[in-house]
Amino acid sequence: MSEIKRLAHQTEDGYFVQLIPDVQFARFANGQSLKMNILRPVSDLPLPLIVWVVGGAWVDIDPYKHIPALSKLARQGYVIACVEYRTVNKAPFPAQLEDIKTAIRFLRAHALDYHIDPEHVGIWGHSAGAHLSALVGVTGEQAEWDQQGQWQGHSSSVKAVVDFAGPIDIQADFQSEYELPVISLLMGGPLRHKIDTADQSNPIHHLASHIPAHVPPFLIMHGDQDQVVPARQSQFLYDALAAISAEVTLYILEGVGHSSTTFMTRNDVLEIVSEFFARHLKGS
Numbered sequence: 372m373s374e375i376k377r378l379a380h381q382t383e384d385g386y387f388v389q390l391i392p393d394v395q396f397a398r399f400a401n402g403q404s405l406k407m408n409i410l411r412p413v414s415d416l417p418l419p420l421i422v423w424v425v426g427g428a429w430v431d432i433d434p435y436k437h438i439p440a441l442s443k444l445a446r447q448g449y450v451i452a453c454v455e456y457r458t459v460n461k462a463p464f465p466a467q468l469e470d471i472k473t474a475i476r477f478l479r480a481h482a483l484d485y486h487i488d489p490e491h492v493g494i495w496g497h498s499a500g501a502h503l504s505a506l507v508g509v510t511g512e513q514a515e516w517d518q519q520g521q522w523q524g525h526s527s528s529v530k531a532v533v534d535f536a537g538p539i540d541i542q543a544d545f546q547s548e549y550e551l552p553v554i555s556l557l558m559g560g561p562l563r564h565k566i567d568t569a570d571q572s573n574p575i576h577h578l579a580s581h582i583p584a585h586v587p588p589f590l591i592m593h594g595d596q597d598q599v600v601p602a603r604q605s606q607f608l609y610d611a612l613a614a615i616s617a618e619v620t621l622y623i624l625e626g627v628g629h630s631s632t633t634f635m636t637r638n639d640v641l642e643i644v645s646e647f648f649a650r651h652l653k654g655s
């Protein structure tokens with residue numbers, strides 16, 4: 372069968388998105404560097420920024436993972452930066468948090484280059500990346516975490532946080548006789564000897580010890596069948612945020628495990644994220 376068909380005229384319903392790969396944002400004395408992949412909608416006006424922090428137990432970081440799913444959101448008018456951070460085999464906590472904050476400062480410093488609206492920055496991560504995202508969310512007012520790394524003088528604070536299956540309280544669920552190697556690497560030694568580092572790595576600790584003046588709104592999602600990071604970790608964070616009257620929504624995903632692919636391939640999940648970021652970063 373041969374056919375000529377016609378499509379009715381329609382205005383574009385999304386932005387044209389460019390991938391700007393391998394943008395270096397940090398360099399260390401030992402020669403190691405860190406990069407990010409930027410999804411940039413073509414636009415004359417500055418757009419809100421979402422920083423995506425990939426998971427992988429703080430050790431197996433792929434800043435290209437989920438670019439196809441993230442492009443859907445970028446098409447709605449967000450610059451999305453998929454950032455890399457030092458893994459725990461290179462440096463223990465808080466190197467990872469310092470790196471994410473360096474990435475955010477870099478993006479604010481280069482707001483004009485990438486058409487970013489520096490007043491509207493959100494963060495989103497899965498698993499280890501959600502842990503770091505939550506920490507960025509609660510430490511926006513603590514200048515000491517910005518003292519390491521380049522692009523000084525720019526803020527690393529965010530206006531909205533999305534946490535998919537993030538570990539929050541390492542001491543509560545990851546301390547055991549047979550401690551996971553990644554936990555000891557993250558802490559810089561066996562957890563039981565690194566209580567101060569464990570506290571600093573726990574977003575709830577920061578909510579309790581400083582009570583920030585402004586805590587950004589949080590959207591938390593966790594599978595009730597997660598065998599890697601128990602769902603109660605998200606419940607802990609929810610409880611701590613609710614206790615200080617921060618804006619927080621926790622979705623328990625029934626029958627869902629830990630894998631990020633489950634989250635990132637579900638249209639309903641991505642729509643909830645999109646609506647959340649639109650409300651807090653676009654003012655709509």
Ligand SMILES: N[C@@H](CC(=O)c1ccccc1NC=O)C(=O)O
Nearest residue numbers: 426427428429498499538553599
């Ligand atoms: N399956 C991993 C553990 C893992 O992925 C993990 C463990 C604790 C907290 C977060 C984790 N993953 C998050 O990216 C392992 O056995 O090392």
